[in-house]
Amino acid sequence: MKIVLEHLTKRFPNRNKKIKDEVVAVSDFNFTIPDGKLVGLLGPSGCGKSTALNLICGLEKPTEGRIYFEDLDVTGLEPEKRGVGLVFQNYALYPHLTVRENIRFPLENLRGEDKLTKEVMEEKVLEAAKLVQIDSLLDRKPNEMSGGQQQRVAIARALVKMPKVLLLDEPLSNLDARLRLQTREEIKRIQTETGITTVFVTHDQEEAMSISDIIVVMKDGVLQQMGKPQEIYDEPINLFVAKFLGTPQINVFEGSVRSEKVYIGESPVMDAKGVGDGDVYVAVRPEGFIVDENGPLACSFINREVMGRDTSVIATNEHFLGENIRAIIPSEEEVVPVDGCVRFSLKPHKVRLFDKIIEERIRTE
Amino acid sequence: MKKNLTAWLCLLPALAFLLVFMVYPLVDVFIYSFEEGYNFASQSYFGVGLYNYDYVLHDPYFIQALKNTFIIVIITVPLSTGIALFISLELSNIKLIRDFFQTVYFLPYVTNTLAVGLVFMILFKKTPYSDGLVNILIQFFGGTGVDFIDGPYWAKMFVMCFYTIWIVMPFKILILTSALASVNPMYYKAAKVDGTSSFRTFYKITLPMISPMVFYLVITGFIGAFKAYSDEVALFGTDLNAAGMNTIVGYVYDMLYGNSGGYPSYASAAALILFAIVFTITTINLMVSKKTVFYN
Ligand SMILES: Nc1ncnc2c1ncn2[C@@H]1O[C@H](COP(=O)(O)OP(=O)(O)O)[C@@H](O)[C@H]1O
Ligand SMILES: [Mg+2]
Numbered sequence: 001m002k003i004v005l006e007h008l009t010k011r012f013p014n015r016n017k018k019i020k021d022e023v024v025a026v027s028d029f030n031f032t033i034p035d036g037k038l039v040g041l042l043g044p045s046g047c048g049k050s051t052a053l054n055l056i057c058g059l060e061k062p063t064e065g066r067i068y069f070e071d072l073d074v075t076g077l078e079p080e081k082r083g084v085g086l087v088f089q090n091y092a093l094y095p096h097l098t099v100r101e102n103i104r105f106p107l108e109n110l111r112g113e114d115k116l117t118k119e120v121m122e123e124k125v126l127e128a129a130k131l132v133q134i135d136s137l138l139d140r141k142p143n144e145m146s147g148g149q150q151q152r153v154a155i156a157r158a159l160v161k162m163p164k165v166l167l168l169d170e171p172l173s174n175l176d177a178r179l180r181l182q183t184r185e186e187i188k189r190i191q192t193e194t195g196i197t198t199v200f201v202t203h204d205q206e207e208a209m210s211i212s213d214i215i216v217v218m219k220d221g222v223l224q225q226m227g228k229p230q231e232i233y234d235e236p237i238n239l240f241v242a243k244f245l246g247t248p249q250i251n252v253f254e255g256s257v258r259s260e261k262v263y264i265g266e267s268p269v270m271d272a273k274g275v276g277d278g279d280v281y282v283a284v285r286p287e288g289f290i291v292d293e294n295g296p297l298a299c300s301f302i303n304r305e306v307m308g309r310d311t312s313v314i315a316t317n318e319h320f321l322g323e324n325i326r327a328i329i330p331s332e333e334e335v336v337p338v339d340g341c342v343r344f345s346l347k348p349h350k351v352r353l354f355d356k357i358i359e360e361r362i363r364t365e
Numbered sequence: 366m367k368k369n370l371t372a373w374l375c376l377l378p379a380l381a382f383l384l385v386f387m388v389y390p391l392v393d394v395f396i397y398s399f400e401e402g403y404n405f406a407s408q409s410y411f412g413v414g415l416y417n418y419d420y421v422l423h424d425p426y427f428i429q430a431l432k433n434t435f436i437i438v439i440i441t442v443p444l445s446t447g448i449a450l451f452i453s454l455e456l457s458n459i460k461l462i463r464d465f466f467q468t469v470y471f472l473p474y475v476t477n478t479l480a481v482g483l484v485f486m487i488l489f490k491k492t493p494y495s496d497g498l499v500n501i502l503i504q505f506f507g508g509t510g511v512d513f514i515d516g517p518y519w520a521k522m523f524v525m526c527f528y529t530i531w532i533v534m535p536f537k538i539l540i541l542t543s544a545l546a547s548v549n550p551m552y553y554k555a556a557k558v559d560g561t562s563s564f565r566t567f568y569k570i571t572l573p574m575i576s577p578m579v580f581y582l583v584i585t586g587f588i589g590a591f592k593a594y595s596d597e598v599a600l601f602g603t604d605l606n607a608a609g610m611n612t613i614v615g616y617v618y619d620m621l622y623g624n625s626g627g628y629p630s631y632a633s634a635a636a637l638i639l640f641a642i643v644f645t646i647t648t649i650n651l652m653v654s655k656k657t658v659f660y661n
Contacts, residue, residue, distance in 0.1 A: 057558055058558075059554055059557065059558065079557050079558045079560070080557070080558065080559065080560025080561075081560075084558065085558070086554070086555065086558045088551050088554070088555065090549075090551060092549075092551040092552055092554070092555040094552065094569075094570060094573075095574075095659070096573040096574070096659035105559060105561075105569075106559035106560070108565075109559055109560045109561050109562070109565065110560075111562075157559075161559075
């Protein structure tokens with residue numbers, strides 16, 4: 001099911017009653033979530049991800065704008081009429097009910113002609129439980145299970161009515177690192193198997209990158225960029241997106257462009273065809289550095305961290321913004337600092353330029 | 366072992382207090398209740414047996430007190446808990462005025478029982494000068510007035526139950542509103558997305574989640590209602606036997622200190638009968654709760 005958002009806006013009265021200004025949690029969203037895709041809604045905490053999700057599922061009503069499921073305008077529909085399944089960060093399993101009763105709960109709500117017999121319910125519960133591989137735990141209570149298992153139950157409960165849209169609000173945040181990886185793969189598998197259009201909210205860029213077909217990056221209620229994970233990583237449209245995606249973070253230098261050449265300080269680091277003169281931010285992905293004794297970028301060497309496959313070179317430079325430069329190089333390469341100084345040249349396709357004032361991407365030809 | 370010893374030593378003062386002020390009187394009452402023909406002045410008795418129980422159980426005043434107590438318990442405990450639950454639910458829906466209403470409903474709790482009793486008397490009592498506010502209202506709507514304080518039994522019992530419910534309500538509302546507020550709203554969100562009707566949400570989610578508190582209120586409600594006495598005095602004065610509105614605790618008190626008092630043996634027997642009743646009911650409550658109350 002395709003989800004279309006048109007000028008979707010949600011404003012809240014400020015929680016702090018002394019402040020008159022409204023909080024714009026979601027500001028003028030215009031985009032389409034294609035049918036059958038897993039979309040990662042990514043942004044820092046408090047940027048309005050949950051609000052956007054609540055608008056799609058109907059728990060919140062938009063201040064302005066419309067939501068369509070395919071051609072159907074669902075803006076005014078109550079959540080239960082929309083055919084969505086919702087999974088919460090804290091699972092929200094009913095603690096007094098067993099796993100079976102929890103999964104069956106949405107089915108028991110069906111009334112009138114949709115009412116199901118006991119047998120059909122049991123069948124559907126079992127089917128959903130098998131899908132998330134918890135069919136052996138059906139008689140347990142939620143508190144007798146691990147966080148990962150509980151989250152699977154929550155997913156089964158969201159899926160048991162076979163919704164057309166599955167919405168997950170930071171479903172992995174309460175799990176430990178290992179379970180998070182496991183459950184994340186599990187969610188991807190379930191989504192692929194069922195082909196349900198899925199929106200997955202997270203503040204963890206790695207999580208979003210690894211499981212999404214499409215990522216939507218937002219900040220302060222405003223959509224920043226939407227696209228395939230690799231696309232967004234390679235071609236961020238502004239400095240915020242560039243910094244938000246990728247670990248270690250992109251390295252940002254203050255620089256300038258003079259006669260179509262990029263300078264960091266007085267060192268020309270690369271060409272910038274078709275770019276006018278002026279101050280810029282030069283952002284270099286960690287894998288964009290080449291250790292080169294004749295390289296233009298001189299940095300004071302601090303440390304090297306060997307991580308098996310790669311080596312991180314930690315260095316600093318007076319034009320660098322932030323703590324330390326982190327360059328990732330293949331571990332075969334030697335790093336020999338001369339007088340505490342290491343020199344780099346840059347891979348141009350791993351370097352992005354941003355306007356110093358509006359922080360938007362400056363494209364080279 | 367050594368740790369245990371220290372613990373016991375630390376507990377010793379408290380245990381000593383318990384022994385002197387709780388266990389000893391209990392044992393004493395137990396012994397009194399079997400001593401026949403006890404004489405206060407000479408502190409002597411004729412023999413040991415069940416005569417005191419036999420006397421109490423055949424005393425019409427005791428039977429009346431027993432009946433009154435049971436009626437009060439059976440009517441006020443479920444009604445007050447139910448009404449308190451209803452009011453608390455409504456209160457938690459209207460968030461804006463919740464704080465205000467919480468204070469209003471709590472006022473009777475911090476007001477003296479006797480003061481509230483006086484107000485009830487003014488509302489319900491017939492005097493040579495006035496029929497009382499309630500009767501004026503009844504007559505205004507075309508009914509015939511009745512003396513609620515000195516009139517027929519059912520009228521007195523009605524005021525009694527009304528009053529008891531009124532008195533216990535604030536505490537119950539306070540407990541229940543905070544219990545309701547402690548239910549995580551995400552459960553309601555989940556239920557809403559799943560299309561759960563509001564009745565089912567209440568019955569399947571809210572009620573189980575606040576069940577420990579409801580159970581607490583029921584059990585303390587039962588115990589409190591069985592021990593009712595001061596509320597009766599507040600409404601009907603100290604001669605409850607004459608008013609036909611005595612309770613078991615009132616009977617015990619009268620047997621000790623009342624006009625016809627001075628019979629600690631009868632009082633003890635009545636007290637132990639009350640103890641047996643409360644004990645049985647509480648045990649039944651606990652057994653029922655094992656099946657119905659959910660503890661996280
Ligand atoms: N019910 C509400 N009332 C007032 N402000 C709210 C409400 N819900 C969310 N907000 C505000 O909207 C912004 C976005 O919140 P949220 O959608 O929860 O962010 P996220 O899920 O990305 O962390 C925050 O500033 C938050 O304080
Ligand atoms: Mg959130």
